[in-house]
Amino acid sequence: MFVTSAFAEETAPAAGAAGDTHSGTSVPAEAHAAFPPFDPSTFPSQLLWLAITFGLFYLFLKRVVMPRVGGIIDVRNDRITQDLDQAAKLKGEADAAVAAYEQELAEAKTKANAIGQQANDAAKAEAETARKKVEAALDAKLGEAEARISSIKANAMKEVGSIAEDTASAIVEALVGGKASKAEIAAAVKSVAR
Amino acid sequence: MAADKVDPIHQFHIIKLIPINIGGYDLSFTNSALFMVATVVVAAAFLFLTTSSRSLVPGRLQSVSEMAYEFVGNMLRDAAGTQGMKFFPLVFSLFMFVLVANLLGLFPYFFTITSHIIVTFGLAILVIATVIIYGFMKHGLGFLKLFVPKGVPLVMMLLVVPIEVISFVSRPISLSVRLFANMLAGHITLKVFSGFVVSLSAFGALGIAGSILPLAMAVALTALELLVAFLQAYVFAVLTCMYLNDALHPSH
Numbered sequence: 455m456f457v458t459s460a461f462a463e464e465t466a467p468a469a470g471a472a473g474d475t476h477s478g479t480s481v482p483a484e485a486h487a488a489f490p491p492f493d494p495s496t497f498p499s500q501l502l503w504l505a506i507t508f509g510l511f512y513l514f515l516k517r518v519v520m521p522r523v524g525g526i527i528d529v530r531n532d533r534i535t536q537d538l539d540q541a542a543k544l545k546g547e548a549d550a551a552v553a554a555y556e557q558e559l560a561e562a563k564t565k566a567n568a569i570g571q572q573a574n575d576a577a578k579a580e581a582e583t584a585r586k587k588v589e590a591a592l593d594a595k596l597g598e599a600e601a602r603i604s605s606i607k608a609n610a611m612k613e614v615g616s617i618a619e620d621t622a623s624a625i626v627e628a629l630v631g632g633k634a635s636k637a638e639i640a641a642a643v644k645s646v647a648r
Numbered sequence: 649m650a651a652d653k654v655d656p657i658h659q660f661h662i663i664k665l666i667p668i669n670i671g672g673y674d675l676s677f678t679n680s681a682l683f684m685v686a687t688v689v690v691a692a693a694f695l696f697l698t699t700s701s702r703s704l705v706p707g708r709l710q711s712v713s714e715m716a717y718e719f720v721g722n723m724l725r726d727a728a729g730t731q732g733m734k735f736f737p738l739v740f741s742l743f744m745f746v747l748v749a750n751l752l753g754l755f756p757y758f759f760t761i762t763s764h765i766i767v768t769f770g771l772a773i774l775v776i777a778t779v780i781i782y783g784f785m786k787h788g789l790g791f792l793k794l795f796v797p798k799g800v801p802l803v804m805m806l807l808v809v810p811i812e813v814i815s816f817v818s819r820p821i822s823l824s825v826r827l828f829a830n831m832l833a834g835h836i837t838l839k840v841f842s843g844f845v846v847s848l849s850a851f852g853a854l855g856i857a858g859s860i861l862p863l864a865m866a867v868a869l870t871a872l873e874l875l876v877a878f879l880q881a882y883v884f885a886v887l888t889c890m891y892l893n894d895a896l897h898p899s900h
Binding site for chain 1: 696
């Protein structure tokens with residue numbers, strides 16, 4: 455890219471690529487005797503323009519660019535600290551809300567337990583009274599039935615006496631052929647029945 | 649492009665664009681001056697325009713400007729402490745100037761101002777002059793403690809002090825030659841390999857096939873030079889920070 459076709463033709467037949475570039479480095483072009491970076495005749499101009507351009511650059515950066523960039527970064531850092539503070543505050547609020555919620559939940563739980571216990575107790579008491587009532591009724595019925603049984607039994611026992619007397623008189627009649635007095639028989643039956 | 653030899657040195661020639669001669673001094677506006685102006689305009693315009701929206705959430709280009717700003721700021725704070733931040737505009741200007749000058753020089757046909765020793769030397773002298781003037785202003789003769797390390801026996805001082813003085817005096821030279829030599833050598837190498845491509849392809853099909861190797865080298869060297877352009881600007885700025893630290897804290 456830095457070579458003309460004329461140059462290529464000129465150097466190609468010479469010594470080959472390596473040789474000619476090497477000669478380029480070791481032997482400077484004849485038009486410029488000194489190696490350009492060490493040519494003192496260019497020094498004043500370069501120093502002057504370096505001072506002018508770099509001086510303006512320094513002033514521009516110091517006055518305009520650096521306050522601006524520094525300002526941007528400061529504002530951002532402030533904003534980040536502010537946001538972090540706010541986030542911490544919000545987190546505190548959220549934590550407080552969670553604690554309040556948990557406390558309320560615990561209260562509600564104990565309340566619910568109390569209500570359950572109360573209902574349980576009431577139901578138990580009711581069942582107890584109902585059972586007692588039923589038992590009392592059953593006891594009454596049982597007593598009645600027992601009284602009836604005993605009266606029936608007494609009646610039956612009374613009748614048993616008269617039947618035995620009749621049977622005994624009949625037996626006596628059949629065996630002895632005489633009639634025993636009713637009183638005698640009754641006394642005899644009574645003595646046996648005892 | 650002149651019709652003279654394919655000369656790797658050709659790219660470093662100074663060409664007078666507007667001849668100016670004042671008091672016997674040649675102060676012409678040259679291609680070098682033109683590219684100084686271009687460097688300053690490109691760097692300043694980039695920094696100015698990318699930050700003009702002042703967005704809270706930066707775009708890509710604004711991020712680049714902010715990164716450069718914070719990069720140099722952190723570099724200076726690490727080397728010279730918060731007191732050193734008064735030199736922030738100087739270090740930032742130097743870094744941006746050298747970086748943009750190096751990067752612009754990578755464009756074909758562009759002139760590389762940092763490949764001239766007088767330019768890098770001018771910048772180095774600016775740094776050292778700042779160090780010396782500020783050092784004496786702030787510490788007076790105490791600034792000379794820079795050459796007298798603490799805890800060294802008196803006999804050793806005879807040896808150590810001259811070494812310290814020589815090391816201080818050689819600073820502007822090493823600072824300027826490092827940048828200048830890197831840029832000069834890189835551009836010569838690039839030019840030589842590109843020259844191989846052109847010369848070889850003149851030999852017909854075989855030459856064109858053979859020119860693939862130097863072409864690949866030229867591409868790889870371009871990438872390397874991009875790295876060197878950034879690295880040298882960084883090194884220049886870091887050393888500036890360290891020298892400024894000496895001006896702030898001469899007793900080490």
